[in-house]
Amino acid sequence: MADLDPTDHEIADLGPKVQEIDDVDELEAALELEEDGEDRAGVKTLIESRIETLEAEDEDVDPAEADLTELTVADIANLVRDVDDVDVLEDMLEREQAGKERKGAITQIENRVEAIEGSDEEEGEELEYVPPEEKYPDLAHPTADKQYVDTAAGEDYRDMWVYCETQQGEFVDVAREMLGKARQLMDDYNDTYGGDEDGNPEEVVAVVIGDEVGDLAEKAIAYGADRVVYHEDDRLERFRHKPYTEIFCHMCRDWDQDWRDYYEPRYTIFPATNNGRDLSALVQGELDSGLASDCSDLYIDEAMISNPAKTGKPGDSVEFDRVLHMPRPDFSGFEYSTILCIDKPFRDFHPQGASVIPGTFDLPDPDEGREGEVLEHDIDLPEDWFHIEVTEHDQLEEGIDLTGHEVIVCLGRGIDHEDPTEGIELGVELRDAFADAELGLTRGVITASYEFGGHVEQYVGEERQIGESGQVVEPALYIAAGVSGAVQHKVGMDESDTIVAINTDPEADIRDFSDYFIEGDLFEVVPRLIEGLETGDFETVLAEATDD
Amino acid sequence: MHMLVLTKGVPDFREGKVSFDEDGHLERGKTPTVMNPNDKIALRAALQTKVKCGGSVSLMSMGPPGYKEILQEGMADVYAEDLYLLSDREMGAADTWATAMTIATGIEQFDAEPDIIFAGFKTADGETGHTGPQTNWCIDINEELTDRPLITHVIAMEVDEEEQVVRAKRLVEGDVSEIETIEADLPAFIVTDPEFEANYRKAEHRLRYKDCREETRERAENLDLEEDVTVWNHEALNLDPDFIGLDGSPTIVSGVDPIPKGPSERDATMIDPDDEAGMEQVFETMAEYAAGD
Numbered sequence: 001m002a003d004l005d006p007t008d009h010e011i012a013d014l015g016p017k018v019q020e021i022d023d024v025d026e027l028e029a030a031l032e033l034e035e036d037g038e039d040r041a042g043v044k045t046l047i048e049s050r051i052e053t054l055e056a057e058d059e060d061v062d063p064a065e066a067d068l069t070e071l072t073v074a075d076i077a078n079l080v081r082d083v084d085d086v087d088v089l090e091d092m093l094e095r096e097q098a099g100k101e102r103k104g105a106i107t108q109i110e111n112r113v114e115a116i117e118g119s120d121e122e123e124g125e126e127l128e129y130v131p132p133e134e135k136y137p138d139l140a141h142p143t144a145d146k147q148y149v150d151t152a153a154g155e156d157y158r159d160m161w162v163y164c165e166t167q168q169g170e171f172v173d174v175a176r177e178m179l180g181k182a183r184q185l186m187d188d189y190n191d192t193y194g195g196d197e198d199g200n201p202e203e204v205v206a207v208v209i210g211d212e213v214g215d216l217a218e219k220a221i222a223y224g225a226d227r228v229v230y231h232e233d234d235r236l237e238r239f240r241h242k243p244y245t246e247i248f249c250h251m252c253r254d255w256d257q258d259w260r261d262y263y264e265p266r267y268t269i270f271p272a273t274n275n276g277r278d279l280s281a282l283v284q285g286e287l288d289s290g291l292a293s294d295c296s297d298l299y300i301d302e303a304m305i306s307n308p309a310k311t312g313k314p315g316d317s318v319e320f321d322r323v324l325h326m327p328r329p330d331f332s333g334f335e336y337s338t339i340l341c342i343d344k345p346f347r348d349f350h351p352q353g354a355s356v357i358p359g360t361f362d363l364p365d366p367d368e369g370r371e372g373e374v375l376e377h378d379i380d381l382p383e384d385w386f387h388i389e390v391t392e393h394d395q396l397e398e399g400i401d402l403t404g405h406e407v408i409v410c411l412g413r414g415i416d417h418e419d420p421t422e423g424i425e426l427g428v429e430l431r432d433a434f435a436d437a438e439l440g441l442t443r444g445v446i447t448a449s450y451e452f453g454g455h456v457e458q459y460v461g462e463e464r465q466i467g468e469s470g471q472v473v474e475p476a477l478y479i480a481a482g483v484s485g486a487v488q489h490k491v492g493m494d495e496s497d498t499i500v501a502i503n504t505d506p507e508a509d510i511r512d513f514s515d516y517f518i519e520g521d522l523f524e525v526v527p528r529l530i531e532g533l534e535t536g537d538f539e540t541v542l543a544e545a546t547d548d
Numbered sequence: 549m550h551m552l553v554l555t556k557g558v559p560d561f562r563e564g565k566v567s568f569d570e571d572g573h574l575e576r577g578k579t580p581t582v583m584n585p586n587d588k589i590a591l592r593a594a595l596q597t598k599v600k601c602g603g604s605v606s607l608m609s610m611g612p613p614g615y616k617e618i619l620q621e622g623m624a625d626v627y628a629e630d631l632y633l634l635s636d637r638e639m640g641a642a643d644t645w646a647t648a649m650t651i652a653t654g655i656e657q658f659d660a661e662p663d664i665i666f667a668g669f670k671t672a673d674g675e676t677g678h679t680g681p682q683t684n685w686c687i688d689i690n691e692e693l694t695d696r697p698l699i700t701h702v703i704a705m706e707v708d709e710e711e712q713v714v715r716a717k718r719l720v721e722g723d724v725s726e727i728e729t730i731e732a733d734l735p736a737f738i739v740t741d742p743e744f745e746a747n748y749r750k751a752e753h754r755l756r757y758k759d760c761r762e763e764t765r766e767r768a769e770n771l772d773l774e775e776d777v778t779v780w781n782h783e784a785l786n787l788d789p790d791f792i793g794l795d796g797s798p799t800i801v802s803g804v805d806p807i808p809k810g811p812s813e814r815d816a817t818m819i820d821p822d823d824e825a826g827m828e829q830v831f832e833t834m835a836e837y838a839a840g841d
Contacts, residue, residue: 132788143788146649147688167722238728239720241681241698274701274721281644281678282698285685290645290798293676303802309794325802330675331574334561338803347790349798388697391715392729399725407837416562435839447672447742448562449585461743477837498833499814511816516830520821528821529831533838538831542824 004030006047007037012259014043015200018050027051041371042226046201049191064088068096073104080112081302089113111304115319127312127345150288153343155263157350158196160186161205161252163270163279164220165239166213173363174271176223178356179206180364181298182269183224189300193322202266203227207251209244211237214376221372223364227259231377235386238393239275243385245282251377252351253287259373264289265351267324269298272355284353291353292326292339296360296468299325303340312345324352329468329488357469399463400438407437407477410466410493411522413444414482414503418523420445421453426526427481428459433533440466440473442489467492479529481522485510502526549603549709551594552662553628554651554683555587557611557618558672573806583618583625586668589740591626593705594666596746598627599756601709606662608632610639610650616773624768627760631771636781638789643797644678650792651679652686653785661689664707664714665696665737684737697732700739704747707734719743 003026006014021027031047034040061071063083068076076096083089093109096102132141144151162182164175182204195201206225208217210232217230231247252265264287270280272294284291303323308314326339341352402408409431415423431437441464452460466473468488478496483489485501485508493499494513501514502522511517518525532538559566559579567578594605607628609615612635619631634654642650655665665687667680684698705716712734719741720726748754771777782789789795819826 132790135790136788139783139788140786141788142786143649143791146653146686146791148686149649149791165722167724167726170723172722241700242695245685274719277677278681278698278700281676281681282685284798285645285648285678285682288645288798290643291678292799293678305800305802307794307800309797310800328675331559331561331673334566334568334574334806336805337801338805339799340802341799344795388699388730388732390728390730393720394727396725396727407834413562433839434834434837437837444561447585449588450562477834479834494813500830500833501816506818513813514816515814516819516833517816518819518821518827518830525821528827529834532831533834536835536838538828538835542827542831 005037006030006034006043011040011042011046012200014046015195016198018046019194019199021050022054024051024054027054041369042201045187046190049187049201053191053194063092066092068092068105069099073102073108076105077108077301080109083112084116086113086116089116111302111317111319114304114317115302129346148286148288151346152263152288152348153346155348155350156261157264157266157348158262159203159205159265160189160267160269161207161265161351162225163248163268163276163283164206164208165271165273165276166208166210166216169210169212169216171216171219172271172273172358174273174276174356174358174360175220176366177359177361177363178269178271179204179220179223179225181356181361183364185298185300189322192300205229205252205265207248209236209247211235214374217374219366221370221374222366222368224367224370226372228372228374229255229377230374231379233381235381238390239279240386240388240390241278241282242387243381244279245286246385247377247379247381248279248283249286250379255377257375263350266322268351268353270353270355272357277355280353280355284351287351289349289351289353290341291355292328292341293355294469295326295328295339295354295356296336297325297327298354298356301325303342305340305342310342310344324354326354334486359468399461402438402440402464402466402471402473405436405438405473405475407431407434407479408440408466408473408475408493408496409434409437409479409481410440410442410483411445411481412442412483412489413448414484414522415445416448416450417482417504417521420448420450421456423482423522424452424456424459426522426530428456429530430479430481430526430533433530434477438464440464440471442483442486443467443469444484444486480510480514481526483510484508485513549597549601549664549707550606550658550660550662551597551603552606552608552655552658552665553587553591553594553622554665554667554680555590555607555609555618555622556584556671556679557581557609557615558584561672568806573804581614581618583621584668584671586670586672586740586742587622588626588668589742589744590666590668590738591622591628592746593702593738593740593744594664595627595757595760596748597664597705597707599748599753599760601707603663604629606630606632608634608651608654610634610642610647610654612640613779616777619777620768620771620773623771624765627764629764629767631777633777633779634781634785635779637793638782638787638795639793641794641797642792643799644674644676644682645798646792646794646796647679648682648686649796650782650785650787651683652688653787654780655683655687656689657780657785658689661735663734663736665735667737667739669701669739669742680737680739697736698739699730699732699736701741702738703727703741703743704745705738714738 190201203226206220206228208230217228306317311318474495532541560582
């Protein structure tokens, strides 16, 4: 017999009640009552996740005894979170160092030690707020009063808000990808933290803005939203920076709703499309917070921060929890940075915002049975928000389709070993030597600002880019000339049947995913390939070459 | 017409210029700093407007004193009349929010609001694409106007001085690509797309373009970096250090990793181009797809 009958309660009240129950059987009974009764998806998730948590606890490993070599770094991260005894941690550290010695695992354990020891020192050493007039007496003090500066501190933040961009009356794919990812992140979040600080589950809120988007809004639920907020107006048919920003901010900050009883969202996620990226920058600017653009992953975890700009105390490390980690490629694709948006003393930086590269996350299968709430947002939109008039719009003819060809010839930055223009010419010639081939480029060639001769300029553009942010190809034959093989490039071509690399550097990363690696300069090798293919007489070409 | 172009210095990522340490991290000290390539595109849009409508072009950056040379490069390479640098230790390590706050305050120092502010799309190092839009959002210079129209991803533009409007084409990407034609009143804030193309269809424009380039090259050569670049620090801008630089930045970089190397998935046959047998093997693989006669 269940002590708790969920059907007697509103979902909002159930969070804390469910968290109090430690008996799996009792929860199973409550789940059954809900299924037979109101069968609310949110309630079932709540109970199921509590059951999962309890069951996971049963299988708990004892950190003092655990065989760390059996655990993943993520398992260790979860394990150390609940350990408060520094001796146990030190012992774990020794075992890890003696065992697999994984850098990630060691960092996790060390951070936990630091968190515990750090928190001891903090006692009695509260930071004190110094007003700017005292801190910098020589300055006149308008900065905090400047437009858009909001010096909120210690406010409430909840939920993950997802901007679902539309185009021609449909969600763009990345909108659905983000909803699927947001669902997963917030399910894990509610499992890990048991909901918000009061034990209530936090939600995925989808935002849809446009003309006649009410029907579309319903679909966001099937992809993972708990709640959908939409605003429709015929003037919003196409994206406009000003009204879209104002509407988004009003929805999540100013809109008076019983369910939105918090200051601002905890997290906001946008697509890294041209318009989505702009909107992300403006919304986060208006909400006086930060964001990372073009993320290639997202996860929520603790973060040990020693940066005094965030801790307020040089030398100390402070643990921040529920932090959205935002890894992204930057430095022209040479490095990955993980960006965090973190409060500082006496100033909140929430929501933590991100934009996501389209195609990063899997497109989820819609669950038509999912339940959620759709709400219309309606405020007056002043005419002067529409200060940009869209007089015309045309769909661009699809650029160059690199998919579906037998052969792809791809050029990388190796073309600047000699003249980049000549490099492109060689690539085009090689392409033309095949029956069904196209020319592709790495991102590096497109962003390098080489000065190309006018006759080859037409070949250099994003429409020929292969890789993470370009096209993904899988031809029978892939020839990579002067391509170093960055991981972003790899994802665009590593399903090709046969990969031939031409590179002067035998240590280039592309060697690891090539079938043939011709160690030589493309300016010498490619002309021979062209001649051989054109004449069909390789032997003569080879003989000539080796005679040189 | 007063035009302002925003720019930033970035590591020169071209092959042969860029330098990495053993762990694959960028070595800033060994890599030369150059003007962000996308900002040159913004300068081209400003130059096109200057050639057709007249007026002056200012160039502004935020960064260390060495960025004066970046400003000079922009002046010599494209076109600029006067140069501004916002420079102060307190401004260092700023993210896009703190950068936008600082630059917007710099722009507020002008006696009159620029008619058009130009920015390039992403920088080659941070690669956010946020600073242009956020700067426009922050500028608080004109009581009549809370924000200037923001026109991003501009691939072509014309200014109609008589009507005080700008007409532009912008690139919209999504599941399909679209071109929008828009019209907005001046003053406006324009972010050029990497695909931007300047156009000089009339002969008189082409002549004036040539004159402008010559005139600015001469000016850049004779530039006295100490005298001719206006430098403003946080005190000159009256900006509270808590709101700029690292201290004013909502975001921090928690870790920088070289792009991870994927696991070795294929066992490459190494071929010396001078080895006939090896090359023959590759040729045979390729010949199957060769164009027939």
